Structure formats: C-alpha cells, structure tokens
Amino acid sequence: MTQSGKSPEGQVADAVKHNWVDRNAPAAARPYLRLSRADRPIGTWLLYIPCIWSILLAALQAGDFRAWDVWLILGCGAGAWLMRGAGCTWNDITDRKFDAQVARTRSRPIPSGQVTVRGALLWMLAQALIAFCILISFGTPAVLIGIASLGFVAIYPFAKRFTWWPQVFLGLAFNWGALLGWVAHSGRLDWPAVLLYFAGIAWTLFYDTIYAHQDTEDDALIGVKSTARLFGQSSPQWLRGFAILASVLMAIAIYGALRDATPAQMITAQLGTLGFAAHLFWQMRQLDIKNVPLLLHLFRKNRDAGLIPVLFFAVTIML
Template sequence: MNSAPTPSDAPGMIGDMPADGWIDRYVPSALRPYLKLMRLDRPIGTWLLLFPCWWSITLANADGTLSVWRWLYLMVLFGIGALVMRGAGCTVNDLFDRDIDARVARTAMRPLACGAVSVRQALWFLALQLLIGLAVLVQLNKQTVVLGACSLLLVGVYPLMKRLTHWPQAWLGLTFNWGALLGWVAVQGRIDWPPVVLYVAGLFWTLGYDTIYAHQDKDDDVQVGVKSTALALGERTQLFLWLFYGLTIGLMVLTGVLVGLHWLAWPLLVLAGAHLAWQAVVVRIDDSAHCLYLFRSNRLFGWLVLAAFAAGAML
C-alpha cells in the first residue's frame, strides 16, 4: 500500500484541486465549476502543451523568416490556443471518465464527477472552447489550419486509450506534442525533418513525465480497471525513465543539428538533460506527492529547452 501523502491529503488541496484557490476567491460562483473543469487553476498541463509549440516556432525562425513582432504574435497566439485547447481536452477527458473519477479519491471532486456541472452543460462549454480554438487557428496559414484540425482526432480518442492499452501515455505524447508540427508549419508553411524529430522527442518526454504522474493513481486504477504505463512498468519505471529521457535529449540534439543551431544551444541543452536525469535519479514511485512534484518540475525543463533553442537560433 502507498503510505505516502496523496494529493487529496495534501494541505490546501481538495482531491487534485487547490482548496480556496484564486478561482474560489475571485470568480463568481456560477463560473467556478467551468474554470475548474478546464483546469485553469492547475496550469502545468497548459505549459506542457505549449512548450512544443514555442520550441518549434523558435526553431523554424532560425533563418530569420519572421520579424520580431511577428514571432511574438505567434508565440502569444499559440499561448491562447494552448490554454483553450488544453481546457477542451480536459473537458473531453472528464466527460468520458466522470464515472471513473467519482470512484477515485484524487478526482472525485472534479466538476463532472461530483455533479457541479451536468453533461449537457459540459458539452456546451466544450463547444465554446472549440470555437475559441478555431478562432485562434484561422489566424494562421491554411496548412496550419488543416494540420490543427487533424489534432482533434487525437484529442477525442485519448480518453479511450486507458481502457484499451497499458500505454495511454504514448497516445498522450502524440496529442500533447502536436504543436511541434504546428509551430513549424505556421512559420514555414510546410513540414520538414526538424519538427518531425522534435515531435518524436516530445513523445518520449511525455512518456517519462506522465508515467511519473500515473504512479499517483496506480492503486485506484487497478480497482476501477483502467491501464497505464505506471502499472505496466511497475518497479522498472526508473530504468525506463532513463530510456525515455535519454531519447528525448538525443532527439532534441539531432533536431538542433538539423536546424544548424549555434553552439550556445548545447550547454543549455545539457542543463535540460541534467534536469531530466535528476528526475530519473530521485523518483520515488510509491510517494504520490513526490511524483506530482516531479511532474510539475517539467515546466523548468520546458524553459531550459526554449532558452537553448532561442540562443541557438538567434545566433
């Protein structure tokens, strides 16, 4: 049994949601369940979705295609898109999983699981988020619009994966790193090898961090009958983290070589790799609070990679 504190036991938390957070303090009560449904008070998911977009935009502009203002405009536009589409993905996931979530301590108080939002209300809210996402998407070139629309298949199917395979984290990797392709196409208007290699690197990154995350729920997952890499790998998790994260950094280096980055990118990528190595060394798979801490630490990794790519591209 897991004797470590779980997120539901942690001070200031109700399940996996902050207790008395900024949503509860500042947002009208009628809107609170919807903002919690899109996880607006837990932004780590938005960062993890956004970084592959920002990495790719920065790399695609290594040849100076964009002015500074156009580059910043795309960065902001993708930021809005990531925020909204991450919310839409959470809404789809919770619609599929509302019965399972109600049986798991960490997720039992999510808005759909506890009945604060009805299925019909969630569907209307999903439609609103998708419309905002579409409004963002159509600001980009037609190639990006088509490619972005294709991502909806990945988003829609993801909640089913935990029922079909022990590797739903791989499907999440395919979904969450789609921005590595979108960002490049938004700048260059075509697909090239660098964004494809970066996309695969992001897939392995997601396999690592989401396997750590999944260890929070492994006992409940067994009881409710869903699958994860945490259950598939078990005590071999640490070994596989070295594999996943090693491939992540190796493929990012290859991406940089293909783009022709300045040598200043490499020391920063070494720091990013050191951060992933630190995760693999210190991970405690039976400590739920520690797993959540390591999962959230991937925001630092994202910033380090962005700094590496920006330095290498600008110089």
C-alpha cells in the same frame, strides 16, 4: 472530503493550493474553470512548450525572427489554454464514471455534481470554437495541421481502456504543437519538426508515467491501464530510457535545423538540450514511486525542464 466527493468550496483535490480560480474567479465560473484545469496550469504549459520550441527553432533555421513569430507565440499560448481546457473537458465527460471511483479525481466538477454533462459539452464547444478562431489566423497549412490533431484528442480518453500505453496517445496529442508551430512559421513541415515532435512524445512518456503512479492502486481496482501499472517497479529504468530518447531526438532536431548556423549558435542551442536532459535526470534522482506528493511535485517540475530549451533558443536568436 464529503461522501458525495465534494471538497471544501468545490476545490479539486490535486489543484494548486490557493490558486486564482478558488480565490478570485466568480463563483458561477469556478466549476467550469476547474473543468478546464485552470486551477492546475501545468497541463497548459506542457501543451504550450512544444509550440514555442518549434516556432523558435523554425525561426533559427530561417534566420529571421519576426513580429509574426511574436503573434504565433502569443496565439499558441491562448490556443494551448483553450484546447487544453476543451480536451480536459472531453476527458472528464468520458471518464466521469472512472473519476467517481478514484480518490484523487472524484472531486472533479462532473463526478462531484458541480457541472452537468450537457453543461460540460457546451463549455467544451465554446473553448474549441474560440481556439479555432485563433488558429485561422495562422494560415491554411497550419489550420489543416491543427484540425488533424483532433483525432488524437478524441481518442486519448479511451486509450486507457484498450492499451497499456495511453501515455503514447497523450504524447501524440500534447506535442502536436511542435508540428503546428513550425508549419505556422514556415508554411511547410520539415524533418527537424518531426524529430522535435517525437522528442516531445518521449518526454510525455517520461512525465506522465510519473504522474500516473499516483493512481496505480485505484487504477488496478477499476481496470484502468497505464504505463505506470505496466512498468511497476521497473519504472525508473523505463523513465531513464525515455529521458535519453527525448534528449537525443531533440539534439538531432536542433542539428538538422541549425546545420548551416554559426558554431556559437549551434553550441548555445544544444546547451538547451543538455540542460533539459540534466533536469530529467535530476527528477530521476528524486523519484520515489510510492511517494504521492513527490510524484505530483516532480510532474509539475517538467514545466521548468521544458522551458530550459526555450531559454537557450531565445538566446541563440540574439547571437
């Protein structure tokens, strides 16, 4: 890495190696795609997965999985990519001075000089507007729910300045799809969706605390707060609690949604919760908060953890 913070060919330090942006995207587009984290797709998955949970669970409660739900799943996928990109762009605009002081983040497009703040603002607005066009197709109740999430998106980058719990604000923003997907399917908000939302928040506290342990030394030097710094050596105990809370809330949400379903459907759906919990505790067994490459590896593995309930919900729909 050079003194200016640029990595070879503008690559970002914690991007997936040999990712499609660095290999195949047009050179002029690469800085903006990096700004949107297109070279680090895990965040899009973590934003998207709660949407799929809620759409499938709402369909199971209603007993009707329709072509409309296929569009919702596809639309939420595109929306997750766009809004994650817009949110990350906003995060990098607000954090550009902090990012320049942290080894892992100084190669990002704004602190490394690949993108100007003005260019980033225009890129953020373009992504948000396209996402809004998709959201409009979901119906008025979903539009209102979607707009309501913007407050958490706006606040999150500043949370690390005033609270030791910025991961809570990330969870509030990242799991909004659990509410949005349900409302888009049903036209109303039911309590299983709310429980699924809080299960997602507990999950976010789990995986983002693991992620934040990569930067504890730099964060301490520049005064950035996080649950990783707050918990310190006690992190494994806290993570265990978050894993249990996420799994229990998910199990109750499934029970509430499927209490009138067949026993086979209830058992199959709950097996998704069991697999989800097992994956989180597998991560706990691997955890070493001093091993930075392992921390990033475990963080990325949460895509697989979140997809386990998706698989079992999909099987349940076919029963």
